[in-house]
Amino acid sequence: MRAGITVFPGINRERDMAIALERVAGAPPRMLWHRETDLSGLDLIVIPGGFSFGDYLRAGAMAAHSPIMGAIRAHAERGGYVLGACNGFQILTEAGLLPGALLRNASLRFLAMDCHLRVERADTAFTGHYQRGAVFRAPLAHGEGNYFADDATLDRLEGEGLVAFRYATADGRIAPEANRNGSARAIAGIFSPNLRVLGLMPHAEDLVDPVVGGTDGLPLFQGLAAALAA
Amino acid sequence: MSATAEANRRLAAEFGLNPEEFSRALAILGHSPTLTEIGIFGAMWSEHCSYKSSRVWLRELPTAAPWVIQGPGENAGVVAIGEGLAAVFKMESHNHPSFIEPYQGAATGVGGILRDVFTMGARPIANLNALRFGDPGEPDTRRIVDGVVRGIGGYGNCVGVPTVGGEINFHAAYNGNPLVNAMTVGIARADRIFRSAAAGVGNPVVYVGAKTGRDGIQGATMASAAFGADAAEKRPTVQVGDPFTEKLLIEACLALMETDAIVAIQDMGAAGLTSSAVEMAGKGGLGIALDLDLVPVRETGMSAYEIMLSESQERMLMVLRPGQEEAARAIFGKWELDVAVIGRLNESGRIVVHHQGRVEAEIPLGPLGKEAPLYRRPAAVPPKPPPLDPTTIADPLGLAPALLRLIGCPDLCSRAWAWDQYDATVGGQTVQRPGTADAAVVRVEGRALGLALTTDCTPRYCAADAEVGGAQAVAEAWRNLTAVGARPLALTDNLNFGSPENPAVMGQFAAAVRGMATACRALDFPVVSGNVSLYNETKGAPILPTPVIGGLGVLDDAAAAVGIALSPGLDVVLIGRTLGWLGQSLWLREIAGREAGAPPPVDLAAERRNGDFVRGRIAGGHVRACHDVSDGGLLIAIAEMALAGSAGARLAPPTAGIPPHAFWFGEDQARYVLGVADAAGILAAAEAEGVPAVRLGTAGGGDLTLPGGIAISLGALSEAHEHFFPAWLD
Numbered sequence: 001m002r003a004g005i006t007v008f009p010g011i012n013r014e015r016d017m018a019i020a021l022e023r024v025a026g027a028p029p030r031m032l033w034h035r036e037t038d039l040s041g042l043d044l045i046v047i048p049g050g051f052s053f054g055d056y057l058r059a060g061a062m063a064a065h066s067p068i069m070g071a072i073r074a075h076a077e078r079g080g081y082v083l084g085a086c087n088g089f090q091i092l093t094e095a096g097l098l099p100g101a102l103l104r105n106a107s108l109r110f111l112a113m114d115c116h117l118r119v120e121r122a123d124t125a126f127t128g129h130y131q132r133g134a135v136f137r138a139p140l141a142h143g144e145g146n147y148f149a150d151d152a153t154l155d156r157l158e159g160e161g162l163v164a165f166r167y168a169t170a171d172g173r174i175a176p177e178a179n180r181n182g183s184a185r186a187i188a189g190i191f192s193p194n195l196r197v198l199g200l201m202p203h204a205e206d207l208v209d210p211v212v213g214g215t216d217g218l219p220l221f222q223g224l225a226a227a228l229a230a
Numbered sequence: 231m232s233a234t235a236e237a238n239r240r241l242a243a244e245f246g247l248n249p250e251e252f253s254r255a256l257a258i259l260g261h262s263p264t265l266t267e268i269g270i271f272g273a274m275w276s277e278h279c280s281y282k283s284s285r286v287w288l289r290e291l292p293t294a295a296p297w298v299i300q301g302p303g304e305n306a307g308v309v310a311i312g313e314g315l316a317a318v319f320k321m322e323s324h325n326h327p328s329f330i331e332p333y334q335g336a337a338t339g340v341g342g343i344l345r346d347v348f349t350m351g352a353r354p355i356a357n358l359n360a361l362r363f364g365d366p367g368e369p370d371t372r373r374i375v376d377g378v379v380r381g382i383g384g385y386g387n388c389v390g391v392p393t394v395g396g397e398i399n400f401h402a403a404y405n406g407n408p409l410v411n412a413m414t415v416g417i418a419r420a421d422r423i424f425r426s427a428a429a430g431v432g433n434p435v436v437y438v439g440a441k442t443g444r445d446g447i448q449g450a451t452m453a454s455a456a457f458g459a460d461a462a463e464k465r466p467t468v469q470v471g472d473p474f475t476e477k478l479l480i481e482a483c484l485a486l487m488e489t490d491a492i493v494a495i496q497d498m499g500a501a502g503l504t505s506s507a508v509e510m511a512g513k514g515g516l517g518i519a520l521d522l523d524l525v526p527v528r529e530t531g532m533s534a535y536e537i538m539l540s541e542s543q544e545r546m547l548m549v550l551r552p553g554q555e556e557a558a559r560a561i562f563g564k565w566e567l568d569v570a571v572i573g574r575l576n577e578s579g580r581i582v583v584h585h586q587g588r589v590e591a592e593i594p595l596g597p598l599g600k601e602a603p604l605y606r607r608p609a610a611v612p613p614k615p616p617p618l619d620p621t622t623i624a625d626p627l628g629l630a631p632a633l634l635r636l637i638g639c640p641d642l643c644s645r646a647w648a649w650d651q652y653d654a655t656v657g658g659q660t661v662q663r664p665g666t667a668d669a670a671v672v673r674v675e676g677r678a679l680g681l682a683l684t685t686d687c688t689p690r691y692c693a694a695d696a697e698v699g700g701a702q703a704v705a706e707a708w709r710n711l712t713a714v715g716a717r718p719l720a721l722t723d724n725l726n727f728g729s730p731e732n733p734a735v736m737g738q739f740a741a742a743v744r745g746m747a748t749a750c751r752a753l754d755f756p757v758v759s760g761n762v763s764l765y766n767e768t769k770g771a772p773i774l775p776t777p778v779i780g781g782l783g784v785l786d787d788a789a790a791a792v793g794i795a796l797s798p799g800l801d802v803v804l805i806g807r808t809l810g811w812l813g814q815s816l817w818l819r820e821i822a823g824r825e826a827g828a829p830p831p832v833d834l835a836a837e838r839r840n841g842d843f844v845r846g847r848i849a850g851g852h853v854r855a856c857h858d859v860s861d862g863g864l865l866i867a868i869a870e871m872a873l874a875g876s877a878g879a880r881l882a883p884p885t886a887g888i889p890p891h892a893f894w895f896g897e898d899q900a901r902y903v904l905g906v907a908d909a910a911g912i913l914a915a916a917e918a919e920g921v922p923a924v925r926l927g928t929a930g931g932g933d934l935t936l937p938g939g940i941a942i943s944l945g946a947l948s949e950a951h952e953h954f955f956p957a958w959l960d
Contacts, residue, residue: 009474009478010388010477012388012390012656013390013656015658015675016657019658019675051387051473054388054473055388055474056474107960110380110383110384110651111650111651112652112653112654112655113650139655141653143387203655205658208658213655
């Protein structure tokens, strides 16, 4: 797996992501400044969490117009893999690579806590090391994670099996108390139609080490490493 | 008084100078002052910048140890933590701004302390905050709590430094004067510490970061006076934070620090360009000439006075080696930050400020810094209340109702409402998050090494007996570090008091510092940085004396850190002696409705002996859970451990003739509750080392069960514990 991590001004979880990727790939990922446009040789582009451009205007809005985004769009169109976590998910929706939008949390407060995610399909490069229906824990940390799309889009996402993860209770139930940010249909992450672009709000990358809270997030990266091993 | 003298007096007062100080400033200048010059004197001689009332007392604090790399006097303290690394840390108050405008006051407090740490070459890895608010029954308290918590989160979350710990207390004495004390910890190479003393005549003085605006002008002077009824009118003195720019500044400064370009660096904090320029040149024994026409500004028509006194955030001043300006431009340009050479160092021993073809200020540096006013103000010895005899205090409520009420009271209930707004995991190194252990534990990236961090103070003890309270704050911080298994190394302090012109307050200050110094010596726990915040009073009423301690310890292996969670089957063992001390306890206040008596005495020999024993047992792998006994006493400590681990406990200890409510809720110091697999082994080891230890019972089940068939379910405990904050603020 040859991975690159995009760094926009204000991104702050690029190191966390690099640690998680290095843990499964054995080599550090390439750090890509947002003005770079040459992604050749990379099969996974990760847009990490943080506050790109301060989240001013709207979370992800300005980063979506950075020079690197054209190259990422081309990479996705070529069938390349893209992972956007938190601010990365927001940037992917702002750039039109994934549908919908991330609104302010229903509580109108920044939320930082562990949540549980239910794996909605396991036959993808991102989720291959989880079982379908499995529940794993991951920290979330965002002010705008409330997934929104119109009903037609939500129906299409569900109909085409493009919902990757939903917020759930520890025993896998979909319930309002588990959906802290108020996301439509408890959606925490979605795929592109070719299943090669994933956006998700929580931080699986922060739960990859038994000393630091556990390894619930590790299978996501192990799955990627296995799928992209070629 | 002549008309001129009266005009001068008024002018001086406006800038926070008393008539004597003003006369001295005029004599030093030797010419009729400009507005800019008076502003510079007012800021540099303010309590906030000069420590003029506190310095004589602060000298008593021990500041040295073999592991101390930098003690007080720099932007932050530095200690060696092993493996060639250093921890850089400091705590600082932003009390006054946080009352006027809670969100921005707290946010810029976080921003300011972050800069103090990365200025020294350290990457910030953790933030903590110690907060004190007024009576929750006062309508204004809600506004302040909500704004402060949002502000801390808003800034810390965006810069990507995890907020991992802190404390929240309430007391009516903080009505109209909340305390916001923010602490940052960073990691640097021990041989790459950057300091602020300028060097090299002719070297360029370089401004980097955000542009200068008209915000926060005279903030230091505002923070050096008590609030009257006009506090809300002081809003323009509060700064506005931009955590995005701070994040860029962190990355750009750390990148430039990888090169050899920087001679000296200091952030522009209180009193902005004035204090950074004066202190850097003054410490270096040089002079400095500034050309304000070169300062990046974001507003037109700014005067020299405004540029020199602005407290616009996210700015740094550096002295570079000759010819390194381009290296700085390349790095700061990448991060889209301003860089401007705004002056040069010289040998004059003066600061000379040029603006639009005029000399706007010319002042010798000595009197602004080292020779600034220094006062030994009258300090009255505060009267000490006599101890209360626990056998004379009846229990009006019974143990179970008292436990439920205490665990739900504002000072003891769950702080999850606040923590759930702070990103505690960014960085991927947070081993112990808020609420899981007595101290936060953050691992050093790429190493096994971990830092343990805590903030502590018990203001009601300090109000009753400032000397005992000062010692207790130090001892509790040391104990909290010990309870996770860490070796306590050093502390930073944030001394929050009322007006130093009130002899009773000055007496409290002196006594608290004396108590701290005694404890620091006994525990080998030196002070390496700190901040003094005086004039914390509104309408003539001072706050409780609040000397907050920010403690730092080290774990050679962060994975060995112990949390507070009990698990079924563990034996519950109490270390330390129990007398049933109810004076100044939370039980006395919340259940008996009295704030009375002497605080629990602090026996530093017992602290050291018991703490060293506990740390040794943790290091030996004999301890699964550990929690120090502090606010609320023994039963609160056990209840917190039970809630953290979702495991009840059956408790049947010998109470040695102490009334049950005093046994369970007394706040005797130097105690720890351990969850262990082998109680007999711990008790034998304790006896061998002369450490008091007693087995209290066994963990398991869904209730806390006390002698006499009293049982409290974890469900009821949890409900009581979690209720207050969401019900009040959501």
